[in-house]
Amino acid sequence: CKLQGEVDDCSCKVKSIDSLNNHMVYPRLKSLLSRNYFRYFKVNLNKVCPFWSDDSKCAMRNCAVNICPEDQLPDGLKKTSTKNKYTEESQEDCQGDDLGYLNTTISQESEQAFENWTKYDDAQETFCEMDDDTSPHMKYVDLLLNPERYTGYKGISPHRIWNSIYNENCFKAPEQPAYNPQALTDYTLEGLCLEKRAFYRMISGLHTSINIHLCHQYLFPATTCYGKEEWGPNLDEFQRRFDHTQSNGRGPQWLKNLYFTYLVELRAIAKAAPYFEEEGFFTGNDEEDMDVRQGVKDLLKVVKEFPNQFDESKLFIGNKKEAKALKVEFREHFRNISRIMDCVGCDKCKLWGKLQVQGMGTALKILFSGDGMGPMSTVNAGSKKKFQLRRTEIVSLFNAFGRLSMSIHAIEEFRKLLR
Numbered sequence: 079c080k081l082q083g084e085v086d087d088c089s090c091k092v093k094s095i096d097s098l099n100n101h102m103v104y105p106r107l108k109s110l111l112s113r114n115y116f117r118y119f120k121v122n123l124n125k126v127c128p129f130w131s132d133d134s135k136c137a138m139r140n141c142a143v144n145i146c147p148e149d150q151l152p153d154g155l156k157k158t159s160t161k162n163k164y165t166e167e168s169q170e171d172c173q174g175d176d177l178g179y180l181n182t183t184i185s186q187e188s189e190q191a192f193e194n195w196t197k198y199d200d201a202q203e204t205f206c207e208m209d210d211d212t213s214p215h216m217k218y219v220d221l222l223l224n225p226e227r228y229t230g231y232k233g234i235s236p237h238r239i240w241n242s243i244y245n246e247n248c249f250k251a252p253e254q255p256a257y258n259p260q261a262l263t264d265y266t267l268e269g270l271c272l273e274k275r276a277f278y279r280m281i282s283g284l285h286t287s288i289n290i291h292l293c294h295q296y297l298f299p300a301t302t303c304y305g306k307e308e309w310g311p312n313l314d315e316f317q318r319r320f321d322h323t324q325s326n327g328r329g330p331q332w333l334k335n336l337y338f339t340y341l342v343e344l345r346a347i348a349k350a351a352p353y354f355e356e357e358g359f360f361t362g363n364d365e366e367d368m369d370v371r372q373g374v375k376d377l378l379k380v381v382k383e384f385p386n387q388f389d390e391s392k393l394f395i396g397n398k399k400e401a402k403a404l405k406v407e408f409r410e411h412f413r414n415i416s417r418i419m420d421c422v423g424c425d426k427c428k429l430w431g432k433l434q435v436q437g438m439g440t441a442l443k444i445l446f447s448g449d450g451m452g453p454m455s456t457v458n459a460g461s462k463k464k465f466q467l468r469r470t471e472i473v474s475l476f477n478a479f480g481r482l483s484m485s486i487h488a489i490e491e492f493r494k495l496l497r
């Protein structure tokens with residue numbers, strides 16, 4: 079499918095990513111993501127779409143998501159468990175020396191101001207609007223039991239989402255016409271700066287990955303009255319979307335954008351490696367947690383040595399005021415995309431859409447928080463603020479990277495089928 083050469087805006091070759099991903103990264107990630115710490119994701123699938131009235135609640139059975147009952151969760155994640163580190167942790171935070179002092183001295187009014195200030199401060203770091211952890215609609219989902227695959231979600235509803243993402247939230251050169259998926263006019267990156275090109279490439283790479291998954295785990299209808307439906311790779315569907323000749327020449331570029339997104343998230347994991355090397359990956363089972371820590375270290379070793387990684391130091395440089403304004407704009411656009419995920423009309427697609435956008439947002443937080451606030455602050459003693467990731471950010475980042483890694487692996491399978 080004419081997928082070759084270097085990934086644009088990175089000097090890494092498609093071929094070397096294929097080889098390193100498929101032999102080194104993918105097998106390690108696959109095993110890691112099946113562990114309890116990574117397989118349970120807490121999400122609110124009932125948030126109201128903030129942009130338009132929810133037109134299309136998908137009734138297809140493949141769109142349904144199975145919620146994980148509380149008693150099936152690992153001990154450490156149960157609300158009722160005494161081992162729940164996440165409740166303990168937040169209580170400890172509030173009783174810490176500094177905050178304890180503040181809490182007794184500030185009035186209720188200033189307490190509110192303090193809370194708003196903390197929220198504001200956190201928002202400056204996050205690129206994503208996160209689900210409110212205190213909402214009763216927050217539920218754990220077992221990702222292994224709800225795989226991302228073909229659901230039959232198509233037509234006006236997903237087109238509205240993709241349209242809104244590309245037309246209203248990706249950056250455009252002033253003279254560029256509106257992106258019209260039906261008319262096969264493509265988004266052009268001409269005249270855009272590196273930051274804006276990167277933004278589009280990451281979104282397009284995510285779009286590619288989602289579509290590869292639905293081609294790779296496609297549902298073939300039964301061929302006889304008594305036959306069974308079957309899941310498997312659909313080469314025709316893959317070619318329809320990505321083959322050079324069938325996609326008006328655009329498929330190979332969309333595939334390359336997947337590799338770009340992969341390099342961005344890989345770099346974020348490599349950059350935050352010192353942080354992850356100290357993380358406990360707590361689930362309440364000592365043996366399991368130790369295995370996971372070992373598995374993460376093993377993965378980090380490979381990730382850190384990956385050649386020609388995405389270079390975040392080339393972004394948001396130059397005139398300080400302009401760079402700062404551009405970063406704010408970049409963050410606001412990305413946050414909007416995280417809100418659009420609540421408008422997806424198929425629960426299974428929404429689950430994976432929210433997870434992957436949150437994972438990408440976590441990668442951006444790691445790459446662009448600034449060293450005083452970013453992962454290096456945990457290593458550089460004496461910095462102003464200690465870098466922190468919530469469990470949900472870690473789970474979404476590793477799973478999002480896992481999706482991209484699996485997509486690249488799936489491309490290899492499609493190549494074999496083609497041969």
Ligand code: FAD
Nearest residue numbers: 227228229230231232236239259282285286292332427431
């Ligand atoms: P679409 O994929 O809908 O694309 C619309 C237009 O965008 C295309 O015509 C093309 O011009 C352009 N385009 C296509 N790919 C790219 C790219 N990579 N970069 C830039 N432009 C591109 N379906 C499932 O079966 N399972 C899922 O898990 C699933 N998850 C989804 C998650 C989200 C957040 C959304 C919005 C949709 C999801 N879908 C899922 C639907 C799926 O992505 C497609 O929208 C659907 O299969 C219809 O495909 P299509 O051929 O009409 O083109």
